Structure formats: structure tokens, C-alpha cells
Amino acid sequence: xxxxxSSRDKSWPLIRRSGIRLLYKHGFHGMTLRALAAESGMQxxxxxxxxxxxxxxxxxxxRDILQELLDNISDAIIDEQDPKKKLEKFVSVMVAWHAExxxxxxxxxxxxxxxxxxxxxxxxxxxxxxxxxxxxxVTDGVARGLFRTSDPRLSAIMxxxxxxxxANWYQADGRLEVxxxxxxxxxxxxxxxxxx
Amino acid sequence: xxxxxSSRDKSWPLIRRSGIRLLYKHGFHGMTLRALAAESGMQxxxxxxxxxxxxxxxxxxxRDILQELLDNISDAIIDEQDPKKKLEKFVSVMVAWHAExxxxxxxxxxxxxxxxxxxxxxxxxxxxxxxxxxxxxVTDGVARGLFRTSDPRLSAIMxxxxxxxxANWYQADGRLEVxxxxxxxxxxxxxxxxxx
Amino acid sequence: xxxxxSSRDKSWPLIRRSGIRLLYKHGFHGMTLRALAAESGMQxxxxxxxxxxxxxxxxxxxRDILQELLDNISDAIIDEQDPKKKLEKFVSVMVAWHAExxxxxxxxxxxxxxxxxxxxxxxxxxxxxxxxxxxxxVTDGVARGLFRTSDPRLSAIMxxxxxxxxANWYQADGRLEVxxxxxxxxxxxxxxxxxx
Amino acid sequence: xxxxxSSRDKSWPLIRRSGIRLLYKHGFHGMTLRALAAESGMQxxxxxxxxxxxxxxxxxxxRDILQELLDNISDAIIDEQDPKKKLEKFVSVMVAWHAExxxxxxxxxxxxxxxxxxxxxxxxxxxxxxxxxxxxxVTDGVARGLFRTSDPRLSAIMxxxxxxxxANWYQADGRLEVxxxxxxxxxxxxxxxxxx
DNA sequence: AATGAATGAGACTTCATTCAT
DNA sequence: AATGAATGAAGTCTCATTCAT
Numbered sequence: 001x002x003x004x005x006s007s008r009d010k011s012w013p014l015i016r017r018s019g020i021r022l023l024y025k026h027g028f029h030g031m032t033l034r035a036l037a038a039e040s041g042m043q044x045x046x047x048x049x050x051x052x053x054x055x056x057x058x059x060x061x062x063r064d065i066l067q068e069l070l071d072n073i074s075d076a077i078i079d080e081q082d083p084k085k086k087l088e089k090f091v092s093v094m095v096a097w098h099a100e101x102x103x104x105x106x107x108x109x110x111x112x113x114x115x116x117x118x119x120x121x122x123x124x125x126x127x128x129x130x131x132x133x134x135x136x137x138v139t140d141g142v143a144r145g146l147f148r149t150s151d152p153r154l155s156a157i158m159x160x161x162x163x164x165x166x167a168n169w170y171q172a173d174g175r176l177e178v179x180x181x182x183x184x185x186x187x188x189x190x191x192x193x194x195x196x
Numbered sequence: 197x198x199x200x201x202s203s204r205d206k207s208w209p210l211i212r213r214s215g216i217r218l219l220y221k222h223g224f225h226g227m228t229l230r231a232l233a234a235e236s237g238m239q240x241x242x243x244x245x246x247x248x249x250x251x252x253x254x255x256x257x258x259r260d261i262l263q264e265l266l267d268n269i270s271d272a273i274i275d276e277q278d279p280k281k282k283l284e285k286f287v288s289v290m291v292a293w294h295a296e297x298x299x300x301x302x303x304x305x306x307x308x309x310x311x312x313x314x315x316x317x318x319x320x321x322x323x324x325x326x327x328x329x330x331x332x333x334v335t336d337g338v339a340r341g342l343f344r345t346s347d348p349r350l351s352a353i354m355x356x357x358x359x360x361x362x363a364n365w366y367q368a369d370g371r372l373e374v375x376x377x378x379x380x381x382x383x384x385x386x387x388x389x390x391x392x
Numbered sequence: 393x394x395x396x397x398s399s400r401d402k403s404w405p406l407i408r409r410s411g412i413r414l415l416y417k418h419g420f421h422g423m424t425l426r427a428l429a430a431e432s433g434m435q436x437x438x439x440x441x442x443x444x445x446x447x448x449x450x451x452x453x454x455r456d457i458l459q460e461l462l463d464n465i466s467d468a469i470i471d472e473q474d475p476k477k478k479l480e481k482f483v484s485v486m487v488a489w490h491a492e493x494x495x496x497x498x499x500x501x502x503x504x505x506x507x508x509x510x511x512x513x514x515x516x517x518x519x520x521x522x523x524x525x526x527x528x529x530v531t532d533g534v535a536r537g538l539f540r541t542s543d544p545r546l547s548a549i550m551x552x553x554x555x556x557x558x559a560n561w562y563q564a565d566g567r568l569e570v571x572x573x574x575x576x577x578x579x580x581x582x583x584x585x586x587x588x
Numbered sequence: 589x590x591x592x593x594s595s596r597d598k599s600w601p602l603i604r605r606s607g608i609r610l611l612y613k614h615g616f617h618g619m620t621l622r623a624l625a626a627e628s629g630m631q632x633x634x635x636x637x638x639x640x641x642x643x644x645x646x647x648x649x650x651r652d653i654l655q656e657l658l659d660n661i662s663d664a665i666i667d668e669q670d671p672k673k674k675l676e677k678f679v680s681v682m683v684a685w686h687a688e689x690x691x692x693x694x695x696x697x698x699x700x701x702x703x704x705x706x707x708x709x710x711x712x713x714x715x716x717x718x719x720x721x722x723x724x725x726v727t728d729g730v731a732r733g734l735f736r737t738s739d740p741r742l743s744a745i746m747x748x749x750x751x752x753x754x755a756n757w758y759q760a761d762g763r764l765e766v767x768x769x770x771x772x773x774x775x776x777x778x779x780x781x782x783x784x
Numbered sequence: 785a786a787t788g789a790a791t792g793a794g795a796c797t798t799c800a801t802t803c804a805t
Numbered sequence: 806a807a808t809g810a811a812t813g814a815a816g817t818c819t820c821a822t823t824c825a826t
Binding site: 240250 | 817818819820
């Protein structure tokens with residue numbers, strides 16, 4: 001007799017990791033289930049023991065990733081009261097995540113369009129929450145006279161865009177460490193908000 | 197039946213336009229040549245009178261688009277001497293292009309990975325030129341004491357990222373006009389560079 | 393719908409038989425995988441569970457057939473010591489095979505050119521072995537004063553050519569039985585070698 | 589103004605030569621009209637000024653080639669009275685032709701099956717004439733007590749097979765000259781017929 | 785007689801998915 | 806939970822052929 005769930009416990013993380021790599025590299029339509037199976041050490045048919053179909057697989061992966069990032073951010077800012085501190089924490093988590101989880105980050109950006117309609121909206125909503133979170137910080141800061149911007153929503157968008165784009169170009173073996181990068185982005189964001 | 201006078205001059209622009217739309221919507225692997233043909237009013241096989249294969253099609257389209265943007269920028273800044281003016285022109289062209297040519301812009305960002313190796317490098321080189329152009333403006337401005345930044349290359353990257361991301365969210369029917377958007381981004385970029 | 397118990401053991405022999413018939417009738421380029429599938433009672437795509445591609449299919453079939461004939465011949469002559477007896481056995485196996493396995497025989501002759509380069513050489517080598525086997529018999533016979541020929545290699549070629557050509561014209565329902573044919577060819581070959 | 593027929597006079601021989609080479613190398617189904625056109629220095633569509641369709645092209649080429657060989661043989665034996673002399677002439681023309689016109693020879697053998705039904709019979713009839721011609725010589729020789737064979741028709745077939753097969757293996761740059769080859773085959777054929 | 789862009793069919797091949805084992 | 810052989814649809818690409826120029 002086999003330990004309950006043991007096989008799934010072993011296979012799924014493998015499939016997940018392979019899936020992220022392949023989705024990052026080839027995109028949803030460019031990733032074949034055969035390739036996913038091969039990289040996970042099994043046959044294509046066996047994958048169906050782990051998800052209902054390819055679309056569901058994408059949904060699971062994306063929801064999972066975005067939720068994790070969202071949790072990271074929430075955890076980080078929940079204890080802060082000061083908008084500036086909050087903002088710095090927000091930037092810090094975002095920079096680290098987009099630099100260190102490059103593949104996940106890029107994938108969730110480029111494969112949104114491949115989701116079926118209902119899931120597209122569901123996942124889109126999660127992504128929207130980052131913006132809402134940030135916007136709350138910004139408007140709070142503006143209200144307290146810490147930040148200055150003529151269009152808080154646009155500022156929030158600019159900031160999120162800047163941070164998200166890190167995944168597009170950052171190389172772990174490049175000249176910049178994550179720590180330094182974080183400091184730079186914190187500085188840049190504060191300038192953008194004319195923080196004093 | 198054959199449409200009268202159908203010739204390269206008429207077909208290619210049609211194929212090009214359809215291709216951009218489909219690449220934007222579905223990505224390279226998600227775009228089928230059958231769909232491209234249908235939207236261009238011909239049979240799939242006929243497409244092969246216009247390109248050698250699907251990969252070459254992508255390459256042609258991407259090279260074409262990026263070269264056009266690069267030309268636009270070069271034309272715009274060539275007459276300016278002042279770094280600040282140059283920077284404003286640069287931002288202005290980039291904003292307009294990423295807002296109005298959303299599809300082309302997103303496509304060239306997301307489909308780079310779908311290019312075959314040699315073409316990937318060729319197109320990558322064109323994209324790199326935007327960065328080089330902007331970096332030159334920034335360092336010039338810093339040298340003249342107009343801008344201030346501890347890491348000019350990173351600043352250039354941030355700016356390009358911010359601008360490029362416009363294509364990801366801008367909606368022509370949204371609350372912001374291109375003119376206002378341009379002004380906002382010019383302002384933001386100047387803040388980022390601590391321009392006085 | 394799926395035929396109960398369809399498996400490699402059942403499918404492959406069917407595919408093989410159909411393939412030989414179609415290769416014989418239409419040649420490699422004239423045989424379509426759709427036709428092969430239809431005649432094997434499956435979908436074209438399913439064939440790819442049994443070979444990698446059309447070229448590999450041809451290679452497998454040809455290697456298989458030629459190896460079987462080679463084995464037949466080796467088995468037949470291995471116990472004989474006398475060159476004349478050996479020669480008669482050789483002729484006997486060749487006649488029977490080229491008359492009764494007409495399709496296989498013709499196919500291996502005409503489709504050599506359709507093999508990809510490396511396989512062409514591999515299969516060519518097997519075919520060469522028939523000639524080597526026969527040449528050994530002939531030179532042995534000449535050495536023992538049983539046969540006489542001014543050019544043993546050419547004689548071997550003539551004999552193989554004569555025998556191989558049987559497949560081109562023999563009709564199972566024609567006026568000649570295989571037994572009689574064998575006797576006639578044995579006689580002819582001995583005359584050619586001036587055997588006394 | 590252009591000299592009448594000048595263009596066809598130039599193009600057709602080119603097409604013919606290219607066609608024979610390609611039919612020899614790839615077979616009928618393996619030869620594409622695009623390849624034929626390219627090798628003839630024109631576009632595929634232009635070929636249709638020279639024949640009605642691909643099938644007709646094959647028919648023309650094959651009829652042409654076989655008729656030429658038949659004429660060669662007829663011319664060679666028409667003046668001889670003696671069966672032995674006649675036979676030697678027959679062999680001589682056949683050897684030379686199959687050695688020197690290897691491609692044409694192989695092609696007419698392997699592409700018979702690619703002809704449409706009516707043309708198949710027409711061309712088959714021409715090929716049959718060789719056999720008839722040879723059979724006449726053999727029976728004449730037997731009647732005059734010059735040759736001896738228990739089955740004249742089979743002997744004729746054997747001889748034709750032997751000679752036709754030369755095209756399959758002969759290499760112009762090999763160890764045997766056509767002259768010597770001719771002598772060897774004349775000798776072999778006479779042995780086969782037990783000529784004294 | 786030649787071109788080049790088009791057609792419509794069909795080629796080989798791959799894909800997501802199913803299911804008996 | 807995994808396999809391997811199957812399906813049916815669809816993918817990219819090539820082909821013979823046509824025809825306005």
C-alpha cells in the first residue's frame with residue numbers, strides 16, 4: 001500500500017515547475033502537453049490526473065502565482081501605518097519578486113490573454129488588486145501631504161508598470177544586486193511622487 | 197475565383213494589418229495561418245507567395261514596426277540641441293506611439309521570444325537602440341547639470357519601461373487623451389531625473 | 393471509437409502489410425499516410441505511434457524485408473559444402489522469394505532512392521551482401537574447376553540481376569509454377585557459369 | 589519579331605533533360621513541377637506552354653525514349669540475316685544504351701506504374717516489342733539448330749532482364765568499358781542459349 | 785512564351801484529449 | 806497515478822494548375 005497522496009505530492013511540484021518554465025519560454029500556445037509531460041518525467045496522458053485540461057492548468061498556475069505575490073505584499077504592508085513606509089515595503093516586495101521570480105512574473109503578464117473568458121476576469125481581478133493597494137497608499141500619502149501628484153491613478157499605474165517591467169530585463173548575473181535595485185526603485189518612486 | 201488586379205501591392209498591406217491584429221490577440225503560436233489567410237481574404241497556401249514561412253513572417257513584421265518607431269524617434273530629436281527638449285520629444289513620440297499603436301507595441305514586446313535565434317538577435321539589437329538613444333540624452337543632460345541620477349543606465353531603463361507599458365493598459369476610449377498623457381509622462385520623467 | 397484490444401501487436405503487422413502493398417503500387421512519394429492509415433483501419437495521426445515519420449517507416453520496412461531474405465539464403469546454403477549445390481540452393485531461394493514476394497521484392501529495388509542518405513547506405517550494404525555471398529560461391533566453384541567464367545564478379549551480377557528481375561514480370565496465375573521456374577533458372581545459371 | 593519557334597526550340601530540350609534527371613532521381617511523384625521549372629530556368633506556370641499537365645509530360649518523355657531505343661535496335665538488326673549475328677547486334681545496342689543512358693533506362697522501368705491507364709497500355713506495348721523482337725530471333729535460331737532452349741519465351745525474358753538491369757548498377761567511371769561489357773554479355777547470352 | 789500571384793486540394797505532422805490496461 | 810495507443814481536429818506547408826498581365 002502506498003502512503004496517501006504521496007505520488008501527487010511528488011509529481012505536482014515537478015509539473016508546476018516545468019509548466020512555469022515552459023509557459024515563460026514558449027507561451028501558452030507554444031507549450032505542448034507532451035513537452036510538459038516529458039520535462040515532468042511522464043507521458044502526456046498522465047497529466048490529466050493532475051488537471052482537467054490545458055486551460056485549467058494555466059488558470060491554476062496563474063491564480064496560484066498571483067495570489068502568492070498578493071499575499072507577500074499584504075503581509076509586508078499590513079503592519080505599517082506611514083504611507084511612505086508602506087510604499088517602501090510595497091516597492092521592496094515587488095522588486096524582489098520580479099527580479100527573483102522572473103519567469104512567473106513575465107508569464108502572468110503575457111499569458112493573461114490565453115485564459116478563457118471567465119478565468120480571464122477572475123485573474124484580472126487579482127491583478128487589479130495590486131493597483132488598488134498601491135492607489136490607496138498613494139492617495140493616503142497625498143491626503144497627508146506626503147506625496148504630490150496631479151493624477152494619483154496614473155501615478156500608481158506608472159509605478160506598477162515600472163516595477164513589473166523589471167522581470168523583462170533583470171538578469172540575476174548582471175551588475176545589479178536585488179538590494180541595490182530595491183533602493184534605487186524606492187528612490188525613484190518617491191521622486192515620482194514628489195515626496196519630501 | 198480571383199479578385200481582379202489582386203497583386204502584391206494590394207495583398208501585402210492587408211496581410212500585414214491582419215497579421216498584427218492576430219499576433220496581438222493570440223500571440224505567435226496562437227495565430228494560425230488559416231486565420232491570417234481568412235482575414236486577408238485568401239487561401240492559406242497563397243500566403244506563401246509573400247513570405248517563406250511563419251517564422252519569416254513574424255520577423256518581417258517585427259523588423260518593420262520597430263524600424264518605423266526608431267525612425268520616428270530619430271526624426272523627432274535630431275533637430276533639438278537641449279537635452280531637456282530632446283527628452284520631451286522622445287517621451288512625446290513614445291507615448292503617442294504606444295498609445296495609438298497599441299497592438300504593434302505589445303506584439304513586439306511579447307513575441308520577441310518566438311523569433312528564431314539569429315532573428316532574435318537582430319531584432320533585439322534594434323530594440324536596444326532605443327535604450328542607447330535615451331541613455332545618450334540622459335548622460336548629456338547629467339553632464340550639463342540639467343539632470344541628476346546616481347545610475348543613468350537604470351534611469352533610462354525605468355523610463356523606457358514606463359513608456360513601453362502604456363501599450364498594456366491604455367484604452368483609446370478611456371478618460372485620458374494622448375495629449376494629456378504626454379504631458380503627464382513628460383513631467384514624470386523629468387521628476388525621475390530630478391530636472392530643475 | 394476504438395477497436396477493443398487494439399495494440400501494437402495487432403496494429404503493426406497490419407500497417408506493415410498495407411505499407412508494402414502501397415509502396416509497391418504507388419512508390420514512396422505516391423503513397424500517402426492517409427491511404428496507409430485507411431488501409432490499416434486507423435487515423436493518419438495514429439501511425440505516429442508506430443514510427444517517427446514517413447522516412448523512418450520506409451527504412452524499417454526495407455531493412456526488415458531485406459534482412460529476412462538474407463536470413464533465408466544464409467539458412468539455405470549454410471549446410472551445403474559443394475558449390476554447385478550451394479548455387480542451386482541460392483537460386484532456389486531467390487526464385488521462390490522473388491516470385492512469391494513480388495511486392496516486397498520490387499519495392500526494395502525501386503525505393504532505395506527514396507531513403508535518406510544514411511539509411512540509403514545502411515540498406516545498400518545489406519543488398520550488397522547478396523552479391524558477396526554469391527560471389528563467394530562462384531569463385532569457390534571456379535577454384536575447384538566446377539565453374540568457368542572470365543569475370544566472376546560480372547557473372548555474379550548477371551545472376552543476381554536475372555533472379556531479381558523475376559519479380560518484375562512473374563504472375564502467380566501465369567503459365568509457370570515456381571517449381572518449374574526454379575529448375576529453369578538453376579539450369580540457366582549453370583549454363584552461364586559453364587558448369588559441367 | 590522573333591524567329592518562329594525559337595523559344596520552344598531552346599526551352600523544350602532543357603525541360604526534357606531536366607525532367608529525365610528528376611524523374612530518375614525522385615520518381616514521378618517525387619518530382620515537382622517547381623523543381624522541373626527551376627532546373628529549366630523558368631517558373632512553374634510557364635511549363636504549361638510545353639505540355640498539358642504532369643501526366644502528359646511523363647507520357648511524352650517515356651514514349652520518346654522507348655521509341656528511340658526501339659528504333660536503334662530495329663536499325664541495327666534489320667540488315668542481318670543470321671540469328672547469331674542478329675542476337676549479337678541486339679545485345680550490343682541494349683548494352684550500350686542501358687550503360688550510357690542509365691537515367692532514361694531506369695526511369696522507363698520504374699515509372700511505368702505512374703502512367704494513367706490508357707498511356708500505361710500504350711507504353712507497355714512498346715516495351716513488349718523488345719521481347720517480341722528478341723523472341724523472334726531466339727525461335728529462329730532454335731529452328732535453325734543454332735540455339736537450344738527448352739523455353740524460348742523464358743529465355744528471352746531472362747536475356748532482356750539481364751540486359752535491362754545493367755542500368756541499375758553500371759557506373760561510367762567503373763572498371764568496365766562498354767566495349768568489354770558488350771563482349772561479356774554477348775558471350776553470356778550465347779551460353780544461355782547453348783549456342784555452338 | 786513567360787511571370788507571379790492565386791486557388792483548392794491534400795500532404796506530413798502535431799496537438800489536446802480519451803481510455804483500456 | 807501512470808502508460809501507450811488511439812482519435813479527430815487542426816497546424817504548417819507544398820502541390821498541380823490557372824490566368825491576367
